[in-house]
Amino acid sequence: MEIVDYVIGLDVKTVVVASLAFLLAMVYLRRRKGNLPPGPMQVPFLGSIFALNKDVRLFKVCEELAKTYGEMTTVSLGLALENLVVLNSADVVHEAFVEKKEILAGRDTSIWSFGFFTEGFKDIAFGDFGPSWKLQRKLALKAIRTYAMGTKLEQLLKSSYSDVAALLEKEKEPFYFGEYIHLMLYNIICRMAFGKSYKIDDPEFLQWRKLLTLMVEDYFQSFLPPDLLPLLEHAPIKRVASFKKSVKELHGIVYKKLKEHKATFDPDAAPRDLMDQLLLAQKESEEEEGEDTKNLLTDTHVVQTVLDVFFAGTETSSETLKWTLMYTAAYPDVQEKMHNEILDVLGGSDDLLKSKSKLTYCDAVLHEVMRLRPAVPMSLFHKVLQDTKLGKYDLPKGTIVTPNIWGIHHDPANWDSPEEFRPERFLDEHGNIHVDSKIWLPFSSGKRKCLGEALAKSDIMMIMALFFRDFKVSFPPNVTGDFEPADKIIDCHCKRQKLIIEKRKG
Numbered sequence: 001m002e003i004v005d006y007v008i009g010l011d012v013k014t015v016v017v018a019s020l021a022f023l024l025a026m027v028y029l030r031r032r033k034g035n036l037p038p039g040p041m042q043v044p045f046l047g048s049i050f051a052l053n054k055d056v057r058l059f060k061v062c063e064e065l066a067k068t069y070g071e072m073t074t075v076s077l078g079l080a081l082e083n084l085v086v087l088n089s090a091d092v093v094h095e096a097f098v099e100k101k102e103i104l105a106g107r108d109t110s111i112w113s114f115g116f117f118t119e120g121f122k123d124i125a126f127g128d129f130g131p132s133w134k135l136q137r138k139l140a141l142k143a144i145r146t147y148a149m150g151t152k153l154e155q156l157l158k159s160s161y162s163d164v165a166a167l168l169e170k171e172k173e174p175f176y177f178g179e180y181i182h183l184m185l186y187n188i189i190c191r192m193a194f195g196k197s198y199k200i201d202d203p204e205f206l207q208w209r210k211l212l213t214l215m216v217e218d219y220f221q222s223f224l225p226p227d228l229l230p231l232l233e234h235a236p237i238k239r240v241a242s243f244k245k246s247v248k249e250l251h252g253i254v255y256k257k258l259k260e261h262k263a264t265f266d267p268d269a270a271p272r273d274l275m276d277q278l279l280l281a282q283k284e285s286e287e288e289e290g291e292d293t294k295n296l297l298t299d300t301h302v303v304q305t306v307l308d309v310f311f312a313g314t315e316t317s318s319e320t321l322k323w324t325l326m327y328t329a330a331y332p333d334v335q336e337k338m339h340n341e342i343l344d345v346l347g348g349s350d351d352l353l354k355s356k357s358k359l360t361y362c363d364a365v366l367h368e369v370m371r372l373r374p375a376v377p378m379s380l381f382h383k384v385l386q387d388t389k390l391g392k393y394d395l396p397k398g399t400i401v402t403p404n405i406w407g408i409h410h411d412p413a414n415w416d417s418p419e420e421f422r423p424e425r426f427l428d429e430h431g432n433i434h435v436d437s438k439i440w441l442p443f444s445s446g447k448r449k450c451l452g453e454a455l456a457k458s459d460i461m462m463i464m465a466l467f468f469r470d471f472k473v474s475f476p477p478n479v480t481g482d483f484e485p486a487d488k489i490i491d492c493h494c495k496r497q498k499l500i501i502e503k504r505k506g
């Protein structure tokens with residue numbers, strides 16, 4: 001009572017001065033510790049709010065900040081992440097992820113929603129650096145590479161493609177093409193992971209796709225209350241409860257698949273799908289590397305690896321394909337060149353696996369699309385595993401670091417007229433693909449480099465070969481297409497828009 005009386009008794013001036021003093025003290029306490037790179041002003045609890053609220057898209061904000069702060073910028077995401085060091089120059093990314101790859105290979109395991117989803121960070125993408133992650137990554141890489149190089153992928157890709165091609169043929173007016181691309185990629189990955197040939201309107205397939213889309217489009221686009229204050233995990237918050245329910249439903253589907261696979265798994269027969277390939281890897285690793293690997297690659301790790309493939313593989317590849325259709329609609333001459341190259345290389349055959357490496361012009365187009373619109377423009381955040389120096393700054397153990405892929409891909413210091421769409425920049429004088437991996441980074445680099453690069457390139461090139469052989473894409477009359485990425489924080493998504501897709505004659 002006395003305190004209340006005392007507070008009520010204060011005059012406005014005293015309250016203002018006290019509040020200012022409190023704010024200044026907080027700013028002082030939260031000032032950048034040590035010798036971190038410079039960055040915009042930070043305020044207590046809200047971090048670099050004044051800089052970050054200029055655009056929802058973090059990659060666009062960071063591109064602008066790089067013009068002021070140079071090769072590295074420190075921003076704060078408030079309560080969720082105190083200091084995020086953004087690497088703006090190709091040289092510094094190389095130093096961090098290639099020269100100091102062991103030191104910068106960690107992941108932040110403090111975000112509650114990611115931990116809940118990954119059953120305690122037991123997946124590859126969010127798992128911290130350690131023996132489990134290493135083994136899981138090695139085996140998954142082997143499984144995915146074997147799968148991506150095999151004829152099985154080609155077969156399932158052709159059947160998914162023909163389902164979607166039949167739907168595309170029916171569309172006579174301009175239509176929202178994105179849904180079809182999305183559907184095709186989901187179906188390919190579903191067949192690849194579970195070996196199940198879903199029809200496009202199968203209720204199980206639709207439920208699965210709905211749940212995954214909900215995660216990507218909704219829950220993972222912002223922080224949930226327990227991400228800011230872990231205690232809130234148990235508070236009666238509707239959004240947290242529905243997140244937990246959707247995650248459990250998703251997990252349930254994959255555990256059911258694992259049970260079915262185990263019941264029918266034959267280690268001597270050819271793997272039917274990725275899950276079989278992972279079970280085989282699990283068995284081989286126990287034989288080769290000893291019983292103690294059992295805890296490193298448990299069933300939870302297998303389930304989480306399959307989920308990683310869905311999460312990391314579907315949106316990224318489908319957005320890349322959407323952007324490819326947009327750019328080829330805008331550049332009909334490029335599209336004709338691709339079509340002619342595909343006819344020359346494929347001829348009457350359907351051998352996509354062998355032909356894709358000869359489609360150099362199509363490959364150059366894909367490289368240029370991924371340069372201009374990298375699907376994951378800020379990569380995934382890395383954690384520094386021990387005190388280190390980067391450029392002229394000191395990064396203490398635990399600092400969170402991320403490469404500004406978008407900025408590096410659009411930097412005139414790296415690319416001549418970076419905003420121009422020019423696939424030829426990836427071809428040398430003999431017409432061969434030439435890529436400088438220091439400045440072309442859609443899959444990032446170093447220890448945590450994308451695990452699905454080979455698979456993604458294989459998938460996308462084969463779909464491109466079939467699609468641009470059979471169809472022609474253009475904008476509706478008087479439409480030029482919207483190339484601005486959608487308002488997503490960390491993903492470079494193509495906005496929902498219409499295209500005309502016509503079957504070619506002959």
Ligand code: HEM
Nearest residue numbers: 125309312313316317375376380443444448450451452456
């Ligand atoms: C166009 C397609 C794709 C793009 C642009 C892409 C891009 C990326 C990027 C930028 C990262 C973060 C790397 C880092 O932390 O520095 C990543 C990680 C990852 N990607 Fe992809 N990705 C694509 C497709 C795929 C596919 C198809 C798969 C599935 C097989 C996949 C699986 C993963 C996994 C498991 C990680 C985590 C790797 C780790 O932490 O060790 N990605 N990807």
